[in-house]
Amino acid sequence: MTATDSHTETAAPSEPKAPAEAPARVLPDALPLLPEDPPRVGDFWLRARLGANAAGYLYSASDETGRDAVVALMTEGAADDAAARDRFVTAVDELPPGVVLAHNDADDDDLALWVALGPIRTDDGSSAAADEREIAERRGEDVLSAVLMDRIPPMGGRVRGPDFRHYWEHRRRPGLFRIWPLPWPSALRPASWFAITMSLITMAIIMVLAILIAWLLFRNAPEVEPEPVIPSPSDTVTVTVTPTTPPPNSESPGTTPTSPSVSPSPTSGGTPGTGSPGTPDPGDRF
Secondary structure (H helix, E strand, O other), X not given: OOHHHHHHHHHOOOOOOOOOOOOXXXXXXXXXXXXXXXXXXXXXEEEEEEEEEOOEEEEEEEEOOOXXXXXXXXXXXXXXXXXXXXXXXXXXXXXXXXXXXXXXXOOOOOOOOEEEEEEEOOOOOOHHHHHHHHHHHHHHHHHHHHHHOOOOOOOOOOOOOOOOOOOOOOOOOEXXXXXXXXXXXXXXXXXXXXXXXXXXXXXXXXXHHHHHHHXXXXXXXXXXXXXXXXXXXXXXXXXXXXXXXXXXXXXOOOOXXXXXXXXXXXXXXXXXXXXXXXXXXXXXXX
């Protein structure tokens, strides 16, 4: 054993080794939702953000029955890539049975893919509930990491060249989603109930004030009597006659136009005061 080997063996135990199967979380704590986040995905209402990377987001969610879950939703850029969608579906299919609580159809090309992971029991302070939530979050991270391909080890040799990046990594907004029917907050916090109650009370007060103002404005207005109605006899028939006068130089209907009579001009002889005999007078033609 050389001095180099002895030094290496001595320094090795002091170096911390991170387990390969437990990567660090992207976002360690839950963060509040942003305006760009969807309020609801499928039957699950989103509560907070649990993690994020270029491929998608992890949300803490629960449905109307109170069942908790972890929802993984693709980003806008990843949802537009057909290969990324295939990796998302493949990663979801490889999960153990009973883990996937709900997901949308992979044929929705215009929507981002999402999956709800569980089951997660109600947080009663026990370690089992915390463990189930941690396992669901880790599975959601595995699905998004499979889309991003950031945990694939190198094939061998020395890594050279620039880092590989997807062309859609800069488009990190949550992917498109569709909510129908329109969402109504079925599960509200006390602050939300207070806000809705105060808004309804304010609307009622405004309506009462509007009615009161209208009554005060028109209570002293003089009464306007309607004009008397003149009844018309029921047996009277009104006939309107429109005279028709033909325009000038027009023939009246029912008459037959007559052609003007033309008297024959003399072919022989002459008229005193005209030209040579046998020539017709030009005035005879009219």
